[in-house]
Amino acid sequence: MIELTRVYHFSAAHRLVSPQLDASANAALYGPCARAHGHNYYVEVTVAGTPDPVTGMAVDLGQIDATVADRLLQHVDHHTLETAPPLAGVITTGEGLARAFWDILAPVLAPATLRRVRLRWRRTRQTGLAGCASTPRRVSGNRECRIRWKCRRR
Numbered sequence: 001m002i003e004l005t006r007v008y009h010f011s012a013a014h015r016l017v018s019p020q021l022d023a024s025a026n027a028a029l030y031g032p033c034a035r036a037h038g039h040n041y042y043v044e045v046t047v048a049g050t051p052d053p054v055t056g057m058a059v060d061l062g063q064i065d066a067t068v069a070d071r072l073l074q075h076v077d078h079h080t081l082e083t084a085p086p087l088a089g090v091i092t093t094g095e096g097l098a099r100a101f102w103d104i105l106a107p108v109l110a111p112a113t114l115r116r117v118r119l120r121w122r123r124t125r126q127t128g129l130a131g132c133a134s135t136p137r138r139v140s141g142n143r144e145c146r147i148r149w150k151c152r153r154r
Contacts, residue, residue, distance in 0.1 A: 002058040003115055005046040008068055010077035013038040014092040017082075036080075039121040043072070043101060046116035047109055059112040071104055094119055 016030035049058035075084040081092045106114045
């Protein structure tokens, strides 16, 4: 198996709000991020495949690029994330976006196998999702299915 990572850029606006909280609780929890603001995001998509003995290619990168553009980027680039249909009901934290992007891409990237989705915004903030065949979830001690979160606040 060989892993390949493609990096895609998009710009989007969003607000961090939980529908289960009122406006003052959201403001207290998320601070200034509860207000509308935007980011330049980089999403890294890592796929794995076995090289074809005839072509030498493990995956068709053109197909991967087209699938990511069609299923993900066209819905989020220069849009408000909360209004993007594929993100309906998602709290647009880094963790929420990485999980949603996984759920969007994993079933449609065959024959490649989705191995990782990493979302970066700013130099010091990133969310990574390394997965398995089913939807990743937070499970401590499970090496095949984990969420990694790294965030430094100023």
